[in-house]
Each structure stands twice: as C-alpha cells, then as structure tokens.
Amino acid sequence: xxxxKDELERYAAEVEDPATRDVTQWEIDEYxxxx
Amino acid sequence: MTVDLAELRQExxxxxxxVLRLIYPDVLGITRxxxxxxxxxxxxxxxxxxxxxxxxxxxxxxxxxxxHGSISDGLPDLVSRLDATTIxxxxxxxxxxxxxxxxxxxxxxxSPIAPRSVLARVLDRYEALGLVPVTxxxxxxxxxxxxxxxxxxxxxxxxxxxxxxxxxxPDGVFLEMLRMxxxxxxxxxxxxxxxxxxxxxxxxxxxDALDAADRTFLFKTGVKDIAAAQGLLATFMGxxxxxxxxxxxxxHFSVTDEDDVNRMHTDDGELSDIALAMIAGIxxxxxxxxxxxxPTINAFKRLGPDTLAPYRANWGYxxxxxxxxxxxxxASATVLQIRTxxxxxxxxxxxxxxxxxxxxxxxRQGGRTRTSPHPCSRxxxxxxxxxxxxxxxxxxxxxxxxxxxx
Numbered sequence: 001x002x003x004x005k006d007e008l009e010r011y012a013a014e015v016e017d018p019a020t021r022d023v024t025q026w027e028i029d030e031y032x033x034x035x
Numbered sequence: 036m037t038v039d040l041a042e043l044r045q046e047x048x049x050x051x052x053x054v055l056r057l058i059y060p061d062v063l064g065i066t067r068x069x070x071x072x073x074x075x076x077x078x079x080x081x082x083x084x085x086x087x088x089x090x091x092x093x094x095x096x097x098x099x100x101x102x103h104g105s106i107s108d109g110l111p112d113l114v115s116r117l118d119a120t121t122i123x124x125x126x127x128x129x130x131x132x133x134x135x136x137x138x139x140x141x142x143x144x145x146s147p148i149a150p151r152s153v154l155a156r157v158l159d160r161y162e163a164l165g166l167v168p169v170t171x172x173x174x175x176x177x178x179x180x181x182x183x184x185x186x187x188x189x190x191x192x193x194x195x196x197x198x199x200x201x202x203x204x205p206d207g208v209f210l211e212m213l214r215m216x217x218x219x220x221x222x223x224x225x226x227x228x229x230x231x232x233x234x235x236x237x238x239x240x241x242x243d244a245l246d247a248a249d250r251t252f253l254f255k256t257g258v259k260d261i262a263a264a265q266g267l268l269a270t271f272m273g274x275x276x277x278x279x280x281x282x283x284x285x286x287h288f289s290v291t292d293e294d295d296v297n298r299m300h301t302d303d304g305e306l307s308d309i310a311l312a313m314i315a316g317i318x319x320x321x322x323x324x325x326x327x328x329x330p331t332i333n334a335f336k337r338l339g340p341d342t343l344a345p346y347r348a349n350w351g352y353x354x355x356x357x358x359x360x361x362x363x364x365x366a367s368a369t370v371l372q373i374r375t376x377x378x379x380x381x382x383x384x385x386x387x388x389x390x391x392x393x394x395x396x397x398x399r400q401g402g403r404t405r406t407s408p409h410p411c412s413r414x415x416x417x418x419x420x421x422x423x424x425x426x427x428x429x430x431x432x433x434x435x436x437x438x439x440x441x
Contacts, residue, residue: 002100021339023333033186
C-alpha cells in the first residue's frame with residue numbers, strides 16, 4: 001500500500017490529466033523497463 | 036531446507052558453474068539479485084547474503100519510502116537463504132546459474148512481506164483444507180528496440196496473431212529466446228507471435244503453485260535478461276502503447292486433493308462445489324482483486340470492452356471476454372482461467388485461496404458476456420454483472436505529492 005500510494009501520488013502530481021485512459025509518458029518512464 | 040554448501044559448491048564447480056546468481060522478487064515483482072562466487076559459497080551463503088529491507092519499500096525511481104524495513108526502522112537486514120532446489124543453469128551465460136532465495140527477518144522469522152513467503156503461508160491454508168493449488172502461467176510480452184531515445188516496437192504489421200517464423204521474428208530473436216528458455220528447464224513448451232506487432236507469448240506447463248510461481252519468476256527474469264543481452268527490451272508492462280493492445284498474464288488455476296485428483300468437477304462432469312465456491316469467491320472479491328491483478332496505474336488502462344481483458348465481475352465457459360474466471364469443463368482438465376492485466380502472482384494466489392474457504396457461496400453467471408448456460412440450475416441467473424474499477428481509487432489514495440512529504 002505504501003508503494004502504491006506513492007505511485008499514485010507521483011502520477012497525480014506529474015500527469016496533467018490523471019484520469020486519462022491514454023498511456024502517458026510518465027507510465028512509459030515508470031514501468032516499461034522494470035515490468 | 037538445510038543444504039550442505041560445500042557439497043553444493045563442489046557440484047556446481049563440477050558443472051562448470053562459477054557464479055550463482057541469487058534472485059528474489061521484490062513487492063513490485065522486480066528481480067533483485069546478487070552474484071555469488073561459487074568458490075566462496077560456504078562463507079557467502081552460510082548466513083545470507085544479507086540485503087537491506089529497504090528493498091521492500093523502494094520504488095522504481097529509487098525512492099525509499101517509509102514502511103516496513105525503511106529508514107524509520109533503521110534499515111535492518113533482509114537475510115536471504117538460497118533454495119537449492121531452484122537452481123537452473125543459465126544457457127545464454129556460460130558459467131552462470133540462477134537460484135531463488137527466501138527472505139528472512141534478522142531474528143530468523145520468514146519475511147512477512149517477501150512474495151515467496153506470502154505464498155508459503157497461503158499454501159499452509161490450502162493444506163489445512165486438504166487441497167493442493169495447481170497453476171499454469173501464460174504470459175504475454177513485447178520485444179522492443181531503441182533506435183533513438185525511446186523504446187519502440189520492432190514490428191508494426193498487424194494481423195499476425197498466432198504466427199511464427201521470420202515474418203514475425205525477422206532477426207530470430209524470439210526463436211532464440213524460446214530455445215534458451217527451453218534450456219533453462221522451467222517447463223516451457225511452446226511460443227508464438229501474439230495479437231499485436233512485436234508481442235509474443237511463451238507457454239509454461241502447469242504445476243503446484245510454488246513451483247509454478249518460481250518458474251514464472253525465472254521465466255520473466257530470463258526473458259528480460261536474454262533481450263537485454265542483445266540490446267533489446269522485453270516488457271511485460273500491462274499496456275505499453277496507445278495504438279496496440281496490452282499484455283496479459285492468464286493464470287490457469289485448479290485444485291487437487293492430496294492424492295492428486297482434480298477436485299474441480301463431479302463424477303458426472305459438472306463443476307464441483309469447490310469449483311463453484313472458487314468462482315463465487317473470485318467474483319465476490321473481484322473489485323479488491325483488481326488492485327492485485329492490475330498492480331500498476333498503467334495496467335488498468337488495458338481494461339475495457341473488446342480488449343480480451345476483464346472489466347466486469349462475471350465468468351463463463353470458454354469465454355475470453357468473461358471477467359476473472361473462465362471455467363473449462365473437461366473432466367480432469369477442468370480449470371479456471373483468471374485473466375489478469377499484469378502480474379503480481381503470489382498475492383493473486385493468496386486471494387483465490389480465500390475463495391476456496393467459502394463453499395456456501397455460489398456464483399451467478401450473466402451480464403453481457405453471453406456465455407453458454409450453466410448446466411447447474413442454481414447458476415442460471417442472468418443478473419447483470421457489475422463493472423470492475425476502471426482505475427485505481429483516487430479518493431482512497433489521493434494526497435499530497437510525495438515530494439511535499441518530509
């Protein structure tokens with residue numbers, strides 16, 4: 001929960017429209033190499 | 036399990052292994068590791084090696100958060116212990132072998148957080164029920180290259196689902212990967228190009244849950260390693276591209292009794308009470324399960340109509356649009372298929388275990404999936420199924436940005 005809360009907070013703070021269904025550059029930077 | 040490290044060192048050296056890569060998944064599923072020199076194995080692995088428990092609360096950007104084992108706790112040791120039964124020679128790196136480690140607290144207790152420890156606790160609960168969970172993992176992934184600053188798909192031609200060969204693997208990368216994974220001896224048996232360009236799948240045989248989870252972890256670690264060695268990226272990210280489909284982790288799930296008899300069906304071919312209870316449990320807890328089966332913000336973006344990913348709490352026979360549980364009723368081969376958007380395999384098993392403890396619950400089948408009628412009169416309701424959460428719950432988690440915290 002700690003990790004997920006941090007992830008959601010960073011996403012909400014850094015993505016202009018957090019509710020978008022489009023894949024954002026933030027997600028690419030966050031996930032594509034580690035997942 | 037106690038292992039004679041001197042004997043193990045000699046055995047590895049006889050096989051030409053000089054480095055043992057000790058690996059374990061963190062909470063996010065990321066492979067954490069340390070390369071042990073086999074020549075030093077008795078000392079290096081006698082009481083560890085030790086890591087820092089901060090690994091459990093380290094995010095992908097390197098931030099160490101405030102949680103179990105973090106700075107507030109003094110960053111205590113995470114003590115690893117290799118499981119010699121998991122050793123696999125790494126065929127693409129001569130002299131190297133993987134070994135999976137369990138994680139322990141400094142006082143010797145199993146880690147309450149380590150995914151493998153969590154699964155062990157769940158298996159204890161199954162054992163108390165006289166059941167053995169069996170799972171068959173099926174993972175999709177993309178192979179990407181980086182001609183510039185960003186990772187992109189190698190291929191862009193659509194319509195080549197269920198194909199193999201040079202048209203969908205012009206450089207032979209996937210074929211070589213399949214051969215390497217075979218030689219890793221983790222129960223791989225087939226592979227193909229998937230629905231979207233540069234998307235592939237390799238199938239693994241089913242086995243008991245711990246072994247299947249270990250093999251899944253070795254598979255993901257190996258595939259990413261093989262790709263990286265060639266300057267490529269294998270990504271299991273739920274939905275890496277806007278213009279193409281996401282990658283799923285389909286979990287084929289059943290239970291046997293202690294005599295290895297499939298308990299998912301009755302003698303006359305109906306789904307058993309255990310199977311129905313499992314389906315009911317999954318449906319009942321499907322909203323909460325979404326947080327585990329979609330472990331990233333991105334994973335939720337794969338969910339929706341016509342994505343072959345579940346977005347309603349529903350189930351059906353052999354229906355790829357059904358949510359959470361797909362039942363295939365074929366005598367001893369009866370399994371549920373849980374279609375998830377991404378992966379957090381150990382926690383998923385924890386949740387399904389709880390479903391097996393609720394035999395009074397019965398699932399209702401219905402909604403828009405238009406599945407075949409259930410043969411059991413108890414389950415013929417066409418009550419519309421509910422939507423699963425389309426995103427993480429912002430109200431629950433919203434708060435100040437992490438940068439504003441002390």
